[in-house]
Amino acid sequence: MAGLFRPHRWQLTLVIALIVASSTLALATPFLIRLVIDEALPRQNVPLLAWAVAGMVAVTAGTAVLGVLQTWLSTTVGQHVMHGLRTAVFTHLQRQSLGFFTRTKGGEVQSRLMNDVGGMQSVVTSTATSAASSATTVIGTAVAMAALSWRLSLLSLVVLPPAIALTRKVARMRRTITTQRQRHLADLHSQVEEGLSLSGVLLGKTLGAGPAQSQRFAATSDDLVGLEVRSQLAGRWRMATMSIIFAGIPAVIYLAAGLPATSGGMTIGTLVAFTALQGNLFRPLMGLLDIGVSLTASMALFSRVFEYLDLPVDIDDPASPVRLDAATVRGEVRFEHVGFRYPDGHRPALDDVDLTVPAGATLALVGETGSGKSTLASLVARLNDPTSGRVTIDGVDVREVRLADLARVVGVVTQETYLLHGTIRENLRHAKPDATDAEMLDAARRAQVHELIAGLPDGYDTVVGARGHRFSGGEKQRLAIARTLLRDPRVLVLDEATSALDNETERAVQVALDEASRGRTTIAIAHRLSTVRDADIIAVLDSGRVVEQGTHEQLLDVGGRYARLAGAAERDAVPAG
Numbered sequence: 001m002a003g004l005f006r007p008h009r010w011q012l013t014l015v016i017a018l019i020v021a022s023s024t025l026a027l028a029t030p031f032l033i034r035l036v037i038d039e040a041l042p043r044q045n046v047p048l049l050a051w052a053v054a055g056m057v058a059v060t061a062g063t064a065v066l067g068v069l070q071t072w073l074s075t076t077v078g079q080h081v082m083h084g085l086r087t088a089v090f091t092h093l094q095r096q097s098l099g100f101f102t103r104t105k106g107g108e109v110q111s112r113l114m115n116d117v118g119g120m121q122s123v124v125t126s127t128a129t130s131a132a133s134s135a136t137t138v139i140g141t142a143v144a145m146a147a148l149s150w151r152l153s154l155l156s157l158v159v160l161p162p163a164i165a166l167t168r169k170v171a172r173m174r175r176t177i178t179t180q181r182q183r184h185l186a187d188l189h190s191q192v193e194e195g196l197s198l199s200g201v202l203l204g205k206t207l208g209a210g211p212a213q214s215q216r217f218a219a220t221s222d223d224l225v226g227l228e229v230r231s232q233l234a235g236r237w238r239m240a241t242m243s244i245i246f247a248g249i250p251a252v253i254y255l256a257a258g259l260p261a262t263s264g265g266m267t268i269g270t271l272v273a274f275t276a277l278q279g280n281l282f283r284p285l286m287g288l289l290d291i292g293v294s295l296t297a298s299m300a301l302f303s304r305v306f307e308y309l310d311l312p313v314d315i316d317d318p319a320s321p322v323r324l325d326a327a328t329v330r331g332e333v334r335f336e337h338v339g340f341r342y343p344d345g346h347r348p349a350l351d352d353v354d355l356t357v358p359a360g361a362t363l364a365l366v367g368e369t370g371s372g373k374s375t376l377a378s379l380v381a382r383l384n385d386p387t388s389g390r391v392t393i394d395g396v397d398v399r400e401v402r403l404a405d406l407a408r409v410v411g412v413v414t415q416e417t418y419l420l421h422g423t424i425r426e427n428l429r430h431a432k433p434d435a436t437d438a439e440m441l442d443a444a445r446r447a448q449v450h451e452l453i454a455g456l457p458d459g460y461d462t463v464v465g466a467r468g469h470r471f472s473g474g475e476k477q478r479l480a481i482a483r484t485l486l487r488d489p490r491v492l493v494l495d496e497a498t499s500a501l502d503n504e505t506e507r508a509v510q511v512a513l514d515e516a517s518r519g520r521t522t523i524a525i526a527h528r529l530s531t532v533r534d535a536d537i538i539a540v541l542d543s544g545r546v547v548e549q550g551t552h553e554q555l556l557d558v559g560g561r562y563a564r565l566a567g568a569a570e571r572d573a574v575p576a577g
């Protein structure tokens with residue numbers, strides 16, 4: 001937090017100076033009261049009275065102006081700090097590897113970024129300033145009270161011990177409630193994310209789970225009611241107790257001032273000024289104690305936010321990167337004795353995979369579902385890092401290359417296509433912001449999707465809808481291919497969708513894929529024989545191991561697993577009857 005505040009230290013110093021100035025200025029009022037009561041009124045000194053009264057007005061006006069300035073300045077600083085924090089959390093989470101997002105429930109991240117960072121806002125924007133202002137007022141008032149009468153001042157101190165004890169109790173309660181509340185809020189967020197997204201609603205409708213989902217939401221929301229009420233009410237009884245104690249003090253003070261043993265020859269002006277000061281002490285003192293409460297309660301928020309900020313980035317830029325120039329790279333990809341295990345995997349997803357893909361060649365990965373094809377392909381773009389062995393491009397370990405450079409060299413078309421909610425043009429430009437219209441049309445043509453786009457009423461300005469649900473699977477995949485072609489990577493990773501496409505679409509996707517892999521090193525995960533047949537190397541994976549590799553003909557001759565897979569595929573292709 002200190003780091004976030006550091007850039008604003010001069011503004012903060014100014015804020016504190018303003019606070020000290022206005023609190024000190026406000027202390028003049030009781031002394032002016034004493035002047036009026038003890039001097040101006042008894043002696044009927046009109047000029048003195050006029051000056052004293054004018055002074056009181058000036059003090060009020062002065063503190064008001066300083067207050068406005070201070071609020072403006074501190075709110076600005078606070079908002080900038082919040083902005084810094086939000087951006088830091090977003091940027092840091094974006095650098096996390098896929099493992100983090102696999103582990104984290106959808107909606108949890110949004111909730112922490114919005115609800116928890118948002119909840120810290122009031123603490124960050126107002127706590128520091130109200131602490132400074134309350135502290136100065138309390139100290140100043142205490143000094144002034146002691147100057148007026150040290151006996152009465154001592155008497156006023158008796159309220160402090162019970163006040164502090166009560167505050168600590170309330171603070172602990174609030175912290176527990178806040179932790180629970182934020183957790184419930186995140187749950188609620190996740191349920192919105194899961195239940196009210198396109199895929200979620202689709203699932204709810206097809207499984208008839210809508211009513212159950214609504215009930216679950218209602219239950220979480222209902223829990224939140226109780227927590228919010230408890231959070232608002234925690235400490236209200238403390239406030240009531242404190243105001244009763246405080247209200248009793250003036251009575252004790254009048255008594256003490258009236259008794260000859262304790263009065264010490266006090267003037268009426270002093271007594272009035274003293275009670276005025278003592279009355280003024282209540283609010284800042286309670287303010288100071290409240291800060292304790294809200295700071296303790298907000299620790300719950302801080303720990304949730306900093307838990308994310310403190311996450312190590314496991315797939316990061318190397319300390320001393322090796323240059324891999326996208327313009328000159330040849331694109332030879334090697335997997336050298338690669339092993340990989342998912343953090344929660346009980347058996348390795350990849351085991352001693354050793355493959356070389358010469359520059360410009362095509363490697364087809366085949367194997368049963370779950371055999372590790374997507375996992376192996378993910379290592380090239382560093383979506384995962386191998387647990388043992390290494391992956392190299394032109395002999396350079398991909399872990400020694402800056403991630404941004406690697407992204408320029410390796411293009412990935414994933415199994416599931418994600419499109420941003422925007423127009424087709426925006427989605428394509430997302431891959432290359434400075435792409436010209438001509439480049440975009442060319443990429444779309446090569447991906448066999450231009451005709452389709454051109455046929456839409458709005459053409460390239462058609463809004464794709466959330467995650468691209470507006471398009472069919474085959475169409476989305478060709479859009480994704482167009483997007484990748486626009487980046488023109490030397491190494492292309494294609495994770496073909498498993499879903500069956502109709503013949504027409506399949507042919508279009510096939511042409512798009514052939515076009516995409518021309519002149520590039522391509523690692524294709526294929527579920528269709530037609531894609532695999534022409535590959536330079538075919539590797540058959542089984543439970544994370546390469547069990548066969550060679551060309552289509554070689555592997556057919558071997559008559560092993562590939563021959564069986566290919567035979568099954570041929571048979572499937574023959575129309576029944």
Ligand SMILES: Nc1ncnc2c1ncn2[C@@H]1O[C@H](COP(=O)(O)OP(=O)(O)OP(=O)(O)O)[C@@H](O)[C@H]1O
Nearest residue numbers: 102342344345349368369370371372373374375376
């Ligand atoms: N994030 C993950 N955490 C743990 N295990 C995973 C994770 N992703 C995949 N696995 C496991 O690793 C193994 C290989 O998965 P992978 O996705 O690479 O298979 P695949 O060959 O691409 O299958 P498909 O043909 O169905 O796409 C599977 O057993 C899978 O359950």
Ligand SMILES: [Mg+2]
Nearest residue numbers: 373374375415
């Ligand atoms: Mg896969």
